[in-house]
Amino acid sequence: MSERMTRIVELGLAVLAIATAVWCWNRGVQTSDFAPAMDSAPAFTGTHYSGTWIGAATALVIVAGLLVIDVVRRRDRGGPQ
Incomplete structure (x- = not known):
């Protein structure tokens, strides 16, 4: 592959x-x-964060960052374009 x-x-x-x-x-x-x-209490919204999904998203962002770094490294290496 070129x-x-x-x-x-x-x-x-x-x-x-x-x-x-x-x-x-x-x-x-x-x-x-x-x-x-109760009648006098306000309604509210709760937020649940799932560590597994958030962790997977974080890992994918790290992988994407490493891929971009490698693309820049390959481009700046001065090889054939």
């Missing part, structure tokens, strides 16, 4: 990793609306 094709594939994988990270993050945050417990 250097240029490798860079294109890595950039594509980085974009895919970011898109998947956004999806994972959205799956990891859930909100619930609760009715008032």
Whole structure:
């Protein structure tokens, strides 16, 4: 595989990793609306964060960052373009 094709594939994988990270993050945050417990109490919204989904999103962002760093390294190495 040529250097240029490798860079294109890595950039594509980085974009895919970011898109998947956004999806994972959205799956990891859930909100619930609760009715008032008593007549004089206000209603409220609770937020639940799932560590597994948030952790997966974080790992995917790290992978995407490493892919972008490698693309820049390959470009700056001075090889054939």
